[in-house]
Amino acid sequence: MFLRLAQQHQEFVQDLVMNLQALTIILERRGYTASCYTCGDQMKSASFIVSLREKHLIRFLVSDYGITWMELWDDRELMKLEGAEAINQLEELANLVKYSTAVQLAI
Numbered sequence: 001m002f003l004r005l006a007q008q009h010q011e012f013v014q015d016l017v018m019n020l021q022a023l024t025i026i027l028e029r030r031g032y033t034a035s036c037y038t039c040g041d042q043m044k045s046a047s048f049i050v051s052l053r054e055k056h057l058i059r060f061l062v063s064d065y066g067i068t069w070m071e072l073w074d075d076r077e078l079m080k081l082e083g084a085e086a087i088n089q090l091e092e093l094a095n096l097v098k099y100s101t102a103v104q105l106a107i
Contacts (some may be wrong), residue, residue: 009064010044010064013043013044013045013062013063013064014042014043014044016046016062016067016087017036017038017043017044017045017046017062018043019094020036020046020048020060020062021036021038021046023036023048023093023094023097024036024048024050026097027050027097030097030100032050032051032052033050033051034048034049034050034051035048035049035050036048036049044063044064045061045062045063045064046060046061046062046063047059047060047061048060048061048062050093055073055074055075056071056072056073057071057072057073058070058071058072058093059071059072060086060090066082066083067082067083067086067087068080068081068082068086069081069082069085069086069087069089069090071089
């Protein structure tokens with residue numbers, strides 16, 4: 001059972017890393033400064049950073065050790081979430097990107 005859970009977690013992390021890479025591309029196309037760094041080809045971890053406005057950064061870290069969302073303003077930490085709460089915040093960011101895309105297509 002534990003080996004199966006470990007395998008599922010690794011697959012989850014890999015899927016999350018791929019989605020972060022895709023989100024980075026979309027954000028860059030929308031004019032945001034964004035980056036997603038991975039360690040090696042196995043995609044076991046990633047560091048995702050996006051600048052929403054001047055001095056307003058979002059940093060999302062994912063690895064086998066955990067998942068963290070950090071929101072920074074002028075290099076000061078405003079909010080730090082972990083686990084499911086961090087993923088929920090990432091989902092909100094992705095939905096904002098989707099919504100802004102839909103609005104621009106409608107114009």
